[in-house]
Amino acid sequence: MAEFDLIELIRNRAATRNDVVLGIGDDAALLHVPAGHELVVTADTLNAGVHFPGDTAPADVGWKALAANLSDLASMGARPAWCTLSLSLPQADAGWLDGFLDGFLGLAEAHGIALAGGDTTRGPLSVAVTAMGLVETGAALRRDRARVGDDVWVTGTLGDAAAALVLGGHVPPPSGAAPPAVAAAIAAQLADRLRRPTPRVEAGRALLGLAHACVDVSDGLLADLGHVCRRSGVGAEVAIDALPASAALRAAFGEQRHALQAAGGDDYELCFTAPPMLREAVALALEQAGVDGTRIGRIVAGAGVRAVDAQGAPWQSTHAGYEHFG
Amino acid sequence: MAEFDLIELIRNRAATRNDVVLGIGDDAALLHVPAGHELVVTADTLNAGVHFPGDTAPADVGWKALAANLSDLASMGARPAWCTLSLSLPQADAGWLDGFLDGFLGLAEAHGIALAGGDTTRGPLSVAVTAMGLVETGAALRRDRARVGDDVWVTGTLGDAAAALVLGGHVPPPSGAAPPAVAAAIAAQLADRLRRPTPRVEAGRALLGLAHACVDVSDGLLADLGHVCRRSGVGAEVAIDALPASAALRAAFGEQRHALQAAGGDDYELCFTAPPMLREAVALALEQAGVDGTRIGRIVAGAGVRAVDAQGAPWQSTHAGYEHFG
Numbered sequence: 001m002a003e004f005d006l007i008e009l010i011r012n013r014a015a016t017r018n019d020v021v022l023g024i025g026d027d028a029a030l031l032h033v034p035a036g037h038e039l040v041v042t043a044d045t046l047n048a049g050v051h052f053p054g055d056t057a058p059a060d061v062g063w064k065a066l067a068a069n070l071s072d073l074a075s076m077g078a079r080p081a082w083c084t085l086s087l088s089l090p091q092a093d094a095g096w097l098d099g100f101l102d103g104f105l106g107l108a109e110a111h112g113i114a115l116a117g118g119d120t121t122r123g124p125l126s127v128a129v130t131a132m133g134l135v136e137t138g139a140a141l142r143r144d145r146a147r148v149g150d151d152v153w154v155t156g157t158l159g160d161a162a163a164a165l166v167l168g169g170h171v172p173p174p175s176g177a178a179p180p181a182v183a184a185a186i187a188a189q190l191a192d193r194l195r196r197p198t199p200r201v202e203a204g205r206a207l208l209g210l211a212h213a214c215v216d217v218s219d220g221l222l223a224d225l226g227h228v229c230r231r232s233g234v235g236a237e238v239a240i241d242a243l244p245a246s247a248a249l250r251a252a253f254g255e256q257r258h259a260l261q262a263a264g265g266d267d268y269e270l271c272f273t274a275p276p277m278l279r280e281a282v283a284l285a286l287e288q289a290g291v292d293g294t295r296i297g298r299i300v301a302g303a304g305v306r307a308v309d310a311q312g313a314p315w316q317s318t319h320a321g322y323e324h325f326g
Numbered sequence: 327m328a329e330f331d332l333i334e335l336i337r338n339r340a341a342t343r344n345d346v347v348l349g350i351g352d353d354a355a356l357l358h359v360p361a362g363h364e365l366v367v368t369a370d371t372l373n374a375g376v377h378f379p380g381d382t383a384p385a386d387v388g389w390k391a392l393a394a395n396l397s398d399l400a401s402m403g404a405r406p407a408w409c410t411l412s413l414s415l416p417q418a419d420a421g422w423l424d425g426f427l428d429g430f431l432g433l434a435e436a437h438g439i440a441l442a443g444g445d446t447t448r449g450p451l452s453v454a455v456t457a458m459g460l461v462e463t464g465a466a467l468r469r470d471r472a473r474v475g476d477d478v479w480v481t482g483t484l485g486d487a488a489a490a491l492v493l494g495g496h497v498p499p500p501s502g503a504a505p506p507a508v509a510a511a512i513a514a515q516l517a518d519r520l521r522r523p524t525p526r527v528e529a530g531r532a533l534l535g536l537a538h539a540c541v542d543v544s545d546g547l548l549a550d551l552g553h554v555c556r557r558s559g560v561g562a563e564v565a566i567d568a569l570p571a572s573a574a575l576r577a578a579f580g581e582q583r584h585a586l587q588a589a590g591g592d593d594y595e596l597c598f599t600a601p602p603m604l605r606e607a608v609a610l611a612l613e614q615a616g617v618d619g620t621r622i623g624r625i626v627a628g629a630g631v632r633a634v635d636a637q638g639a640p641w642q643s644t645h646a647g648y649e650h651f652g
Contacts, residue, residue, distance in 0.1 A: 050449050
């Protein structure tokens with residue numbers, strides 16, 4: 001199978017949109033950006049053996065590669081519109097590509113995004129995606145807008161993906177001991193969060209005009225909130241006990257869950273700050289977006305993120321956040 | 327060196343533009359697209375050992391990764407504006423990255439482009455770039471607009487990069503025999519065209535309103551002109567003897583040059599079609615853009631590209647075009 005056949009296979013399956021003036025098949029795509037909007041652009045790459053095990057199902061690779069990018073658009077409050085895909089494959093394997101597209105285009109379709117271009121090349125398995133979205137001019141959520149006195153919120157639950165990495169033997173458990181024995185149904189629930197993260201696109205949109213600052217939780221909550229603090233010139237206090245946990249995570253890891261939630265990463269939830277007077281409005285907006293929101297702390301003067309336990313004592317993570325060049 | 331340090335190194339060196347509302351350092355970039363323009367987007371990846379030898383100087387890798395993308399924008403007649411860079415590195419090597427940025431940002435600066443985002447990850451050396459440009463609404467040059475009777479033109483000269491690949495021992499020569507012995511100065515001239523291709527951005531802009539169809543020559547002239555024919559529903563006749571050649575290529579390969587010019591690829595020149603009545607206007611536009619233009623054939627009814635020699639007899643390439651999954 002030749003490169004042009006692979007591109008043809010992709011083109012035949014990719015949906016388009018009215019604002020794609022010219023899609024796959026020319027030297028570049030032509031896209032129409034509506035007046036009154038800013039273009040939002042993010043690029044994230046997943047490499048086999050680094051971001052996912054080499055034997056991951058191709059549909060899961062495809063889903064996650066796009067989900068990681070959509071999560072970045074979500075954290076800006078953007079409406080996803082288009083993406084490009086640069087796919088490096090060790091060999092031209094139509095079966096693998098079909099599976100990959102099941103996941104990638106399945107998620108793209110769910111969000112009404114058009115795959116507008118890209119390339120396929122020979123090389124170690126690597127998926128480089130650039131996602132583009134639109135946001136009303138001046139309205140985007142940013143990392144550098146947190147203010148002292150803001151509540152710190154997080155959507156959904158944290159720690160499931162990190163727990164799945166531990167149970168899969170990919171990273172050591174926070175305790176340093178062996179991973180806990182866990183019922184298969186619970187392990188499967190946790191693994192699903194790692195395999196198929198849900199980018200919080202609707203939540204990001206709902207938070208426009210309400211949230212001050214926003215970031216997606218990919219490196220680990222404390223690290224990502226740290227980015228917000230650094231960019232905003234503020235500090236944060238987080239109550240570790242308040243971090244929202246799934247029933248599966250509680251069942252599998254009990255009190256050990258905290259380290260996974262605070263530093264595990266791969267959650268693709270949104271962490272955002274908003275003024276206390278908007279608590280009810282935020283809660284309502286998230287409810288309408290179909291996701292839970294939990295207040296986990298507040299923005300304070302100073303710098304850095306201070307985590308405290310249920311007794312208010314400083315809390316230290318025993319679990320390292322994900323660091324590509326650690 | 328950690329991932330965040332690498333990103334900081336990149337951010338400190340990257341230039342910005344007024345239309346970058348928010349650049350490197352958030353979850354995504356915010357960009358302002360001016361009214362009356364379409365967004366032009368292309369994505370191209372270079373992998374070590376596939377698109378360049380693993381020991382290529384990092385500055386050359388950086389230059390070429392961006393040049394390949396700018397060439398795609400040029401072929402649409404777009405003005406380059408922004409790019410993202412997804413860089414996979416086997417290890418976090420600040421020295422390598424600095425060299426890479428010399429080439430990448432040097433070319434970006436020459437075209438006034440802002441590096442607006444991207445990511446760095448661990449993995450086999452791979453450079454995935456998405457380049458974005460702007461073109462006046464409805465004015466873009468496309469592959470699917472060639473018309474019967476059009477002249478076929480090409481900018482600059484063809485075959486130097488393919489010659490350098492032969493002299494470097496990376497691909498066999500068209501003759502099937504050993505590569506010719508070539509003076510060092512001539513070999514260096516040819517190698518420069520492979521290392522540092524010149525994207526024909528000014529030429530692409532100058533051809534707006536003049537050219538009917540346009541493509542950049544990256545896979546090889548006959549293959550790329552074939553894309554134009556297929557998309558436009560026409561055929562083409564090309565006089566192999568008319569293909570513009572550098573003095574260095576003539577000196578090194580004599581009559582063997584034709585195969586390198588017709589099928590070698592990696593030229594990053596523009597191949598375009600335009601009506602004969604615009605010959606003088608095209609020549610003048612290219613002159614003002616600082617590049618030579620040569621008429622090499624014409625668009626005919628039918629399908630496919632027919633190459634003929636100086637006697638008008640059918641010409642067959644003995645040199646395969648570049649095919650990633652051949």
